[in-house]
Amino acid sequence: MDQVYLRPIGFAASPQSEHGGAVRLAGGMIYAHRFAIIRRSGAEIVSRTLVSADGMAEALGCLPDDVAADAEAQWGALRFAHPAIQLGERTIRLDQPQIMGVLNVTPDSFSDGGDFLDDPDAGRAHAAAMLEAGAAIVDIGGESTRPGAAATWEGDELKRVLPAVKYCSAMGAAISVDTRRPAVMEAALDAGAHIINDVSALRHDPRSLELVAARGCMVILMHAPGSGADLHANSEYGNVVLDVFDWLKSARDRAVVAGVARERIILDPGIGFGKSLSDNLALLNALPLLHALGQPLLLGASRKRMIGALSNEAPAAERLGGSVALAIAGMDAGVQLLRVHDVAASVQARNVWRGLRDAALTDFSDIPED
Missing domain, CATH: 3.20.20.20 (Dihydropteroate synthase-like)
Structure with a gap:
């Protein structure tokens, strides 16, 4: 079964430094604007796609059905602000x-x-x-x-x-x-x-x-x-x-x-x-x-x-x-x-x-x- 991972790889000091094109990770003080969408089958990595925060919706829409739901859940989790x-x-x-x-x-x-x-x-x-x-x-x-x-x-x-x-x-x-x-x-x-x-x-x-x-x-x-x-x-x-x-x-x-x-x-x-x-x-x-x-x-x-x-x-x-x-x-x-x-x-x-x-x-x- 293929698996998918959304890894933040590009970071900004503030969202305005990317003209708003950055997301706040987990509701904290770190902002990410670039991500790697990684897919692996078993132990083998089969693809690694780089995407901006603004392009994430389109990139997720292109994923195969067997990993799309998990990728969407991870994208939501990356932006989820944890309460006190x-x-x-x-x-x-x-x-x-x-x-x-x-x-x-x-x-x-x-x-x-x-x-x-x-x-x-x-x-x-x-x-x-x-x-x-x-x-x-x-x-x-x-x-x-x-x-x-x-x-x-x-x-x-x-x-x-x-x-x-x-x-x-x-x-x-x-x-x-x-x-x-x-x-x-x-x-x-x-x-x-x-x-x-x-x-x-x-x-x-x-x-x-x-x-x-x-x-x-x-x-x-x-x-x-x-x-x-x-x-x-x-x-x-x-x-x-x-x-x-x-x-x-x-x-x-x-x-x-x-x-x-x-x-x-x-x-x-x-x-x-x-x-x-x-x-x-x-x-x-x-x-x-x-x-x-x-x-x-x-x-x-x-x-x-x-x-x-x-x-x-x-x-x-x-x-x-x-x-x-x-x-x-x-x-x-x-x-x-x-x-x-x-x-x-x-x-x-x-x-x-x-x-x-x-x-x-x-x-x-x-x-x-x-």
């Missing part, structure tokens, strides 16, 4: 990038494992500092999912996560919990969490789908090639960008069929999970394509090994510059949520980036008058 999400007392707008701060309560996470596990006062202070610095959401994790990490017993994960959820909830924080286990999901939601961030995309335990659907909470579905205990396994791709797109589409549809409301689903390409350096770079360069799935996007690239691979193997604690660079790449792609360890630096980068985008919208100096 309500997380407890907090309203998170998705018309600009938002920062999700990481709070690991684990002994073995690659970056900050052990820093906040047995010291709730330190964890509370870190969460408060992230919120004060401008984090929109705090993401709490009680199990390391780095390559080679040992599985965590459910009871241990509960003991790690629940105190952190409770003290973050007491601060009025919007809370995400990074877990694969339905018992942890349920207890965390009961304790005040608002989002389930599942690196297995609700595949680790079949009960997770039913639980998330019944609770009506937001859920983040992340791409990882492994289906068992090792999420990094089975990492063979025909075309990593298009394969991840198809996988996320299937994960979204599986959740919707199970009763999860589509407007409650966020998608994450899973940078670093079962992907080589070249795979990660290809995905990062192709992030705007994922807006064609019609869901808000999350990017989690902070301090990941690819930064070290490009920086003389800099250790995790010395990857701030690379982390900010990847966060800005996500902003330039229109990603709505950026999961980071260094909140203050990322918020500052976002604010400067936002200033540049705002200024571009009001800069008419190089546009001649009629």
Whole structure:
């Protein structure tokens, strides 16, 4: 069966710089005026047609019937403005990038494992500092999912996560919990969490789908090639960008069929999970394509090994510059949520980036008058 993909490839600082011939991607601050319509049959790309925003209707009308409806849906998704999400007392707008701060309560996470596990006062202070610095959401994790990490017993994960959820909830924080286990999901939601961030995309335990659907909470579905205990396994791709797109589409549809409301689903390409350096770079360069799935996007690239691979193997604690660079790449792609360890630096980068985008919208100096 042939498949079709609408990939934005040409970007403008503002719609007026293209005399109105640009579309606003996903209701954010990125404008695209040129697109590639890609068709593939199996693993083989059979055509790639370049088209302007103004010429899209005509181009879609020329597509074969077996892909035309999907292409139309993707074109609508690229232009869909995502509404704000309500997380407890907090309203998170998705018309600009938002920062999700990481709070690991684990002994073995690659970056900050052990820093906040047995010291709730330190964890509370870190969460408060992230919120004060401008984090929109705090993401709490009680199990390391780095390559080679040992599985965590459910009871241990509960003991790690629940105190952190409770003290973050007491601060009025919007809370995400990074877990694969339905018992942890349920207890965390009961304790005040608002989002389930599942690196297995609700595949680790079949009960997770039913639980998330019944609770009506937001859920983040992340791409990882492994289906068992090792999420990094089975990492063979025909075309990593298009394969991840198809996988996320299937994960979204599986959740919707199970009763999860589509407007409650966020998608994450899973940078670093079962992907080589070249795979990660290809995905990062192709992030705007994922807006064609019609869901808000999350990017989690902070301090990941690819930064070290490009920086003389800099250790995790010395990857701030690379982390900010990847966060800005996500902003330039229109990603709505950026999961980071260094909140203050990322918020500052976002604010400067936002200033540049705002200024571009009001800069008419190089546009001649009629």
